[in-house]
Amino acid sequence: MAKEPRKLDELTLWDDAKLMIEKAKADGVETVWDRLEQQTPHCTFCEKGTTCNKCVMGPCRISDKKPRGVCGADADLTVARNFGRFVAAGAASHSDHGRDLVETLLAVGRGKTRDYAIRDEEKLRRIAAEVGIDVDGREAKDVARDLAETFVQDFGFATEGLSFICRVPEKRRALWKKLGITPRGVDRDVVEMMHRTHMGVDSDAVNICLHAARVSLADGWGGSMIATEISDILFGTPTPRSAKVNLGVLRADQVNILVHGHSPIVSEMILAAARDPKMLAKAKDAGASGINIAGLCCTGNELLMRQGVPIAGNHLMTELAIVTGAVETIVVDYQCIMPSLVQVAHCYHTRFVSTSDKAKFTGGDHVEFHYDNAREKALEVVGEAIERFKLRDPAKVDIPCDPVEITTGFSNEAILGALGGTPAPLIEAIKDGKVRGVAGIVGCNNPKLKHDHCHVTLARELIKRNVLVLATGCATVAMGKAGLLMPEAASEAGEGLAAVCRSLGIPPVLHVGSCVDNARILHICGVLANALGVDIADLPVAASAPEWYSEKAAAIGLYAVASGIYTHLGLPPHITGSETVTSLALEGLEGVVGAVFAVEPDPVKAADLMDTRISIKRKALGLSD
Template identity: 45%
Template sequence: MSEEKKVPAAKTPKLADPMEASIDVATQEMIRRAQRLEIETVFDRAVTMKPCAIGLQGICCKNCAMGPCRLPLPKNGIEGEDTRKGLCGATANTIAARNFVRMIAAGAAAHSDHGRGVAETFYAAVTGNAPDYGIKDPAKLVQIAPYFDVATTVEVDGVVKDREIKEIALAVAEKAVAEWGKPEGTLRYLKRAPQPLQDKWEKEGVRPRNVDREIVDIMHRTHMGVDQDYKNLMKQGTRCSLADGWGGSMIGTDLQDVMFGSPSPLQSEANLGIMKEDHVNIIVHGHEPLLSEMIVAAAQSQEMIDYAKEQGAKGIQLGGICCTANELLQRHGVPPAGTFLQQELAIITGACDAMVVDVQCVFQNLANVAKCFHTKLITTHPIAKMEQENVIHIEFDEHYAMQDAKRIVKMAIDNFNNRGADVMIPQHKTTQIAGFGVESIQYHLGGSFRGDYFTLNDNIINGRIRGIAGVVGCNNARTKHNEEHITLIKELIKNDVIVLTTGCSAIAAGMHGLLTPGAAAVHCGPGLAEVCETVGIPPVLHLGSCVDNSRILLAATEVVNAGGLGKDICDLPAAGSAPEWMSEKAISIGQYFVASGVYTVFGYHMPVEGAPEFKNHLYNDMEKIYGGKWDCEPDPIKHAHKMIAHIDKKRAELGIDKARERVLMDMADRQALGME
């Protein structure tokens, strides 16, 4: 009798430990629920799929069909000459540099294409072809017009008069759209940087010509057999990143403010607990506010509210994921439901009637999760579709913006009664104050008539505020969700460093209670706590979405202009950080901050460890050229203290390392300084 063949037992899939996956209680609860329902999430996939070790080091080249060529480091490191080469002879430094600048190109393309869409919609609005959009902040339009070389006044019969807003808007729109592909000159917004920084860019030959050309240039020179000098590659990487930070992103942010209104501080909430079981829940996810602005207007219309009530709901609850969340939060107070890593969990509540996505950071697995529930998953952008059959595509057309938005909101309302009985919304949400910008910070520091960054500078000089940190960026499933963000920020504010934050880092800070004035008394050192209490601001200021990192650049420029802290951004006691980065956009952002003079520290890892010379170029040579440099530190406490050490070095160079004695000011003191 033949021996029976044994069928191997099915392996039990590895699952994420909720406590190890996130520090957020709501996220932990939803991971457990997903596992009970046998729904796979990003947290489980991070356990079962490990990253490529050679790819992590940045030394795998797949730019031609002779590869991929993998150049691992020798077991005992590199001794003497580095002889590692790909089939074409490309060295590890060349390969790592090509990979790095391709990330810059992709990140710049994503952010700047966002900006292009805003500029084109603005042009359509001012020419009457997108009637649902208008100008909500004409003062911002007048403010930015001179940077486009657009006059805001006109002389008539010897009398200078203000130009009509429509005339200014049309001229700005025409010149803004041209910044993506004009044949001559350089980007107009470069003139917004401090003059010494502009001079550096001119000397180094990195002034961007137009946005699209710099991205195409990178793709050409990283093609097989073109640029083979890592320093020359990074020169173009710098030029491309500046086209993002001081070009496409900055223009996008400004024109969004003009069309939708500049942010001002407001109160809202954050985390999955913002969803409501007795309401129609619509989650908007992605990065572009062109559609989501219309969805807000549609959802708040009496027509849609009445229709929702007819279907048995008490109302419509909007929530956001990622930077679409931040765009709606800072202008309308729409609460974010969560960060990048929580997008699947919003559906797993069973209460999400529609998730509406546009572009960037959208998991394809959302479609698989949506199959398990009643959720309508709706894609809206022509460049961002999903292959799964259960995904609905409603292509958004800005010319019929409100019509498209109402169609989507109505679809969500119609889906309300299709919910199953198994609904679980975590009862965790936190109050936050968001909506800060360059102008609103100025107002809070000095009031309506004396708004100025001098107050901030004075408190940095006297030592109450040690320095400024920009903490931005994504979540990464290879790190513990939110832990690096929150641990780092708490360590910074404990040491009197005020934090400016954007993106998913800002959402995380809101979720964990750091975006309220009351957080200062709990978490801050005595100097920063005193300033926050006096001015009435949180120690962590939410400046918007990831495209709004340009606001941090302009805030730094305002600090320089206010005087007393050097002549350039690199002179400031300031540092940047992306503790849980994962996106190519983060690399573009990091490089434009470095090229603007900011010491910039990333968490997790940097894809350069396999190319020591290229790494040294980023971590050391850059500082000699631009005043800023890269660094990496996965431990959030050490990460914070690297930033603090840099801030202290800059304080010493400015001669303000010995702070004045901290004395609480009474009314007489404030009147003497003109601060009453």
């Protein structure tokens, strides 16, 4: 008997999404929820991680009746190999983002670009000094060159360790060294995982999982952290500001350009081009009152944090933003860009433009951006978007709601600045129980779960229990639409957290950036641990990716656990076919790295788990709970 399709209220939390899902059906446009229904039920072997296609002796499916593949690999080894490659792909993605920023900073330092420049020289000099570069009396471009060249080494193999290992508490570094999982170089560790998981190499499931931890740490304390810090140097370190969120940020009277993906290198240039007086004059000549840039996903988060540019939606809203019929152009870079967006754009007047040589999309237009042509190409793309405005069909336009106000821009510098430049006030608030702990809620949406329900419910449960929440990536949009990114949301928090928020004028949920900016959470945990003289695993902190879907999220979750942070997942990774790997993830890692994963789809129960963990850590530190 066929399973009944889910009802609209089961798909998403939001009215703007529901209206656009209905409009998509009326317009004959297929969405991610339609395709999920077509793909259900999923392959049980794939869900458990017990399929292997790594050589042409197979593919193999491991089961109780057929417990070994052709090469002899059992379920434990097959699952570990698959998970290792899953993590490696995620770490490679975020770290390759960091590589692009290193190349741009190096071009600035070598005087090879006029399109990009240093916007935060103070941070440039501070970061350079932190990693051992002489900064006294030197020009900014020379410091930038040396810093970029230092980070180039972090991607190779001729180093003893990553530059930002200096931020890791000494106890944690000693543990990594003992376990043999100290990250050495981003590319080295990712490539080694690909080697280890080739047939006939590493055939010990636990050993592969330990190397997966090393690979993830190379991302968290390497590629992602480098990406965050260079983005601040090049485009400005975020400071608190007001902005707006949801599909209501689109403007019926303006040229609407959506920027989507993960790298600010392209989106910052699109924004600059949209503010060019010649482009604005051209837009008015075309009958528009202006040019409106709005973000999607993490590229949206980057512009939101630094420029206050409104954000239209997260992962499951990307198709629906085009369905409004009000979008002239969607400009993408890489990661989390559904190929379906090209087909959805073709149903309207929208132009789909890819910009990276590593992320082309069949059926879309390609305008390649480099550090030496970015401004020129951005003007070209914006100019074409203005021409598209003339093709818009007003009968197809439906912008379904008014935008919601949010507060953004909480970089670590901004958080510490609000505390007087030191973590001491936060530590005191934690000690006296006003802030019982800190939790990061991060990451994606997954159409298997009700869109944004888990994000919002989990956050509300945690702040009620006096747990300060830090949000990144797609979770940000959920928090913003729910009103949790405004200082007034302190009324929903427990008495202690509410008092802290009111005294500082901050929300109980702080937006700290895009998904690479989870490195900010790692860094702030390191700062707190160092200030207290403890390990990160000793802190009353936790993390959650309640609606995750991607390889990158697996890498993020694993580097959080390997750094000592208890981490909740709303759905399990594809490891349940191995009792050894599953047991290691949910139990065994506690005795190895001091933290484990928890899998729980119910956000209230997840809050209970995280709350219990925070209580345990408070008591171990001698703090009342």
